Amino acid sequence: MVRFTVLASGSRGNSTIVCGGQTRILVDAGLSCRELFRRMRLAGEDPGKLDAIIVTHEHQDHVNGLAVTARKLGIPVYFTEATHRAWMRWLSPRRRMTYAQWLEQCRQQNAARRAEMQTIADEPEAEAEDSLADSENGSQPDGPGAELRADGSAETLSAGAPQGPREKGKDPAWLPSIEYFHSGEPFAIGDISVCPFTISHDAADPVGFVFAAEGVRMALVTDLGYISPNVKLQLKGADLLLLESNHDLDMLRDGPYPWAVKQRVLSRVGHLSNEAAADFLESAYDGNATYIVLGHLSENNNLPELARISAERALSGRASLLANRLLLALQHEPLASILF
Ligand SMILES: [Zn+2]
Numbered sequence: 001m002v003r004f005t006v007l008a009s010g011s012r013g014n015s016t017i018v019c020g021g022q023t024r025i026l027v028d029a030g031l032s033c034r035e036l037f038r039r040m041r042l043a044g045e046d047p048g049k050l051d052a053i054i055v056t057h058e059h060q061d062h063v064n065g066l067a068v069t070a071r072k073l074g075i076p077v078y079f080t081e082a083t084h085r086a087w088m089r090w091l092s093p094r095r096r097m098t099y100a101q102w103l104e105q106c107r108q109q110n111a112a113r114r115a116e117m118q119t120i121a122d123e124p125e126a127e128a129e130d131s132l133a134d135s136e137n138g139s140q141p142d143g144p145g146a147e148l149r150a151d152g153s154a155e156t157l158s159a160g161a162p163q164g165p166r167e168k169g170k171d172p173a174w175l176p177s178i179e180y181f182h183s184g185e186p187f188a189i190g191d192i193s194v195c196p197f198t199i200s201h202d203a204a205d206p207v208g209f210v211f212a213a214e215g216v217r218m219a220l221v222t223d224l225g226y227i228s229p230n231v232k233l234q235l236k237g238a239d240l241l242l243l244e245s246n247h248d249l250d251m252l253r254d255g256p257y258p259w260a261v262k263q264r265v266l267s268r269v270g271h272l273s274n275e276a277a278a279d280f281l282e283s284a285y286d287g288n289a290t291y292i293v294l295g296h297l298s299e300n301n302n303l304p305e306l307a308r309i310s311a312e313r314a315l316s317g318r319a320s321l322l323a324n325r326l327l328l329a330l331q332h333e334p335l336a337s338i339l340f
């Protein structure tokens, strides 16, 4: 029997189980191992029966529980080499901060320093104290020193990091077994054939997948700025399509994110909006899928009903698609297994 179970979907963690023949694959491990196991049991999946983990890209919401889960189960992890390297860099304490967090830290440090400078300008008697503070911080607010400072403090954190060969128990990036695949080159994991394809997203080597088993094709594509012609091609003939419907454009534009983050989400390497997903369903989608699952909904910039209405409207425009079942993958609980 073929089974597709979304354990979690959204910017706080993504994970799906694909089962076919005798093989079970965990696609991304974006929740802690403990939470993944809890959700697997909720969904009637036995963690002990997983054969492999496969990773779409190295963003935290896709790899949070990866190392612990792979180690606990003793199963191989499938990556592209670039994704594996990026993941290792992320895991080493020196780089534990995300770029967005680092920017935010620099911004806060600069704002605090400007406020401090302002206070000093208002109170000349505090000057001696300030020059001490300045020499401790060691650089100008907006100069290249900001980067050095962020790097320097991260370096302190990495002082205890393991050097030498990667060893179990010492190295946070140690995995029981690593298998590399290449985007565009299909391969098999047990009874499931896997076709990885490149998507447009701000990660090292991000991919979507088409899994096939027992004659059933399941496509999984989230975290993409737009649907390229090749992605459209890959999604043809899918019996199940898990498609990103990340944000509502108006909610994102009017929402709480800083402008730079909004720009990133909207960019060609960001995330797919409800509108873009609907546009695909209305125009390029072949209508083959029995199930369309909308996923990776933003908690801040979307509402499940908006995503659903947008997709329903797109599908209702085409009478031939009325048989398609539309589901929403959620962040906080597993979606009931889809069976074929
Ligand atoms: Zn993501």
Ligand SMILES: [Zn+2]
Pocket: 057, 059, 201, 203, 223
């Ligand atoms: Zn991502």
